[in-house]
Structure formats: structure tokens, C-alpha cells
Amino acid sequence: MTEQLVFRAIADPTRRSIMTMLSSGERSLNEISAHYEMTRPAVTKHLKILQEGGLIRVRARGRERLHALQPEALKTVSDWVSFFSQFWDEKLADLKQIVEAEDD
Amino acid sequence: MTEQLVFRAIADPTRRSIMTMLSSGERSLNEISAHYEMTRPAVTKHLKILQEGGLIRVRARGRERLHALQPEALKTVSDWVSFFSQFWDEKLADLKQIVEAEDD
DNA sequence: TTGACATGAAACTGAATGGTTTCCTATATA
DNA sequence: TATATAGGAAACCATTCAGTTTCATGTCAA
Numbered sequence: 001m002t003e004q005l006v007f008r009a010i011a012d013p014t015r016r017s018i019m020t021m022l023s024s025g026e027r028s029l030n031e032i033s034a035h036y037e038m039t040r041p042a043v044t045k046h047l048k049i050l051q052e053g054g055l056i057r058v059r060a061r062g063r064e065r066l067h068a069l070q071p072e073a074l075k076t077v078s079d080w081v082s083f084f085s086q087f088w089d090e091k092l093a094d095l096k097q098i099v100e101a102e103d104d
Numbered sequence: 105m106t107e108q109l110v111f112r113a114i115a116d117p118t119r120r121s122i123m124t125m126l127s128s129g130e131r132s133l134n135e136i137s138a139h140y141e142m143t144r145p146a147v148t149k150h151l152k153i154l155q156e157g158g159l160i161r162v163r164a165r166g167r168e169r170l171h172a173l174q175p176e177a178l179k180t181v182s183d184w185v186s187f188f189s190q191f192w193d194e195k196l197a198d199l200k201q202i203v204e205a206e207d208d
Numbered sequence: 209t210t211g212a213c214a215t216g217a218a219a220c221t222g223a224a225t226g227g228t229t230t231c232c233t234a235t236a237t238a
Numbered sequence: 239t240a241t242a243t244a245g246g247a248a249a250c251c252a253t254t255c256a257g258t259t260t261c262a263t264g265t266c267a268a
Contacts, residue, residue: 008115010111012255038257041217044216063265065216083127084123088175132244144245145227149227168245
């Protein structure tokens with residue numbers, strides 16, 4: 001199952017940081033790795049894991065590779081958390097159900 | 105920061121499964137490990153990581169150790185996901201804000 | 209077309225993870 | 239009190255993970 005790949009992807013702080021960065025628009029590998037101490041190949045590996053989790057998509061532009069956020073993959077996490085949220089925020093869980101029902 | 109400990113804790117499928125099990129009530133170590141193929145010490149380690157993430161609490165009853173879910177720790181995850189949810193479900197994000205404002 | 213730039217790929221390393229086995233301690237209970 | 243039960247602790251192992259260095263490839267631009 002792919003669910004595990006999402007949880008795996010978001011388990012690392014660098015990867016969550018990259019997601020935050022991409023929330024303001026797509027970025028090339030160079031632009032991304034410029035923000036971190038680690039080497040470029042290390043960032044490449046993180047991007048691959050994010051891609052495997054479906055959290056980003058990659059497209060080529062010339063010799064660059066542009067990485068864009070694909071946040072819908074987080075629905076998996078959101079749904080999982082929602083199950084438990086009934087135990088600490090019933091109002092929120094109820095409203096979520098209402099919203100989802102409306103969308104049908 | 106403790107945030108990382110939560111994401112680390114929920115990254116493993118066995119630990120997420122244990123959380124689901126505990127959602128129906130507290131359980132002793134023996135009761136929990138009976139549901140898995142792995143040995144009891146292995147389950148003990150998972151429980152320790154869940155505890156470090158604040159996701160469960162443990163109390164002693166005689167020679168037993170009862171483990172109970174503490175789902176509020178998932179608020180960390182919920183909040184993090186909410187930031188990204190604005191990109192795939194604005195209605196839900198809006199309602200969540202309303203709910204949280206009401207609680208103030 | 210040559211050189212600079214953006215990236216990919218492979219081999220390696222150390223630390224963390226998920227698991228095991230073995231042994232020890234504490235608490236119930238016959 | 240002797241024994242069974244519940245769990246803790248330590249030592250060990252294999253795999254995965256996050257990072258590195260080195261080298262190769264493809265594309266742009268002078």
C-alpha cells in the first residue's frame with residue numbers, strides 16, 4: 001500500500017521543510033538545495049522519497065528539473081488523523097463530516 | 105523540538121496499528137503483543153517510541169502496565185497538515201479556522 | 209564547438225531502526 | 239513459600255537511512 005510511503009515521506013524534518021518551501025511555488029533542484037547545508041545529492045534523495053509518496057511532481061524545463069507540491073497526497077494523513085480527532089475535538093470531526101457530505 | 109518525535113512515532117505501520125487498537129480502550133503489553141507476530145520486546149520498543157511522541161500514556165496496575173491512547177498529541181500533525189490543506193480543500197480549512205476561533 | 213551549468217548515478221560510510229534471544233525482577237496466587 | 243505470570247534490560251544482528259565523494263550525462267550559450 002502507498003499509505004506507508006506518505007507517512008515515510010513526512011517523517012523527515014528536511015522533507016517537511018522542502019514541502020513548506022514548495023508551497024510558494026515550484027523550484028529547481030539547485031534552488032532547493034541552496035537552502036540546506038547538505039550536498040545536492042542528499043537533497044535529490046529527499047526529493048525522490050517525496051515523489052514516491054506522491055507529495056511532489058517533477059517536470060523538466062531545459063536542463064532543470066522543477067519540483068512542485070502535490071498536497072492532495074496529504075489527504076491520506078488527514079483522513080488518518082481525523083479518525084483520532086474524534087477523541088479530542090468532536091466538533092471539528094463533525095464539521096469535517098458535514099463538509100465531506102456536501103461535496104457528494 | 106518534540107514535533108519530530110510525533111512524526112517519527114506515526115511513521116511506522118505497527119505503531120499506527122497499535123494506536124488504532126488503543127482507540128477502543130487501554131491495554132496491557134501482553135494484550136497488545138498478542139495481536140502481532142513479533143516478539144514482546146519488539147512491541148515494547150514500539151510502545152516506548154509512541155510514549156516519547158506523547159501519543160500514549162502508561163500506568164501500572166499490579167504487575168501489568170496499561171497503555172492508553174493520548175490522541176491530543178496528534179494535534180501537531182493535524183495543524184501541520186492543515187497548512188497544506190488550504191491547497192486542496194479550502195472549505196475544510198476555513199471551517200477548521202471557524203471551529204478553532206470558537207474555542208477561544 | 210567548447211565550456212559552463214544542472215542534474216543523474218554509483219559506491220561508500222556511520223548511525224538509526226526494527227527485530228531477535230537471553231536473562232533478570234517484581235507481583236500474584238496455589 | 240514456591241511457582242507462574244507480566245514485564246524490563248541488555249547484547250546482538252541485519253537492514254534502512256541520511257549523508258558523503260566522485261564521476262558521467264545532457265543542455266545552454268558564447
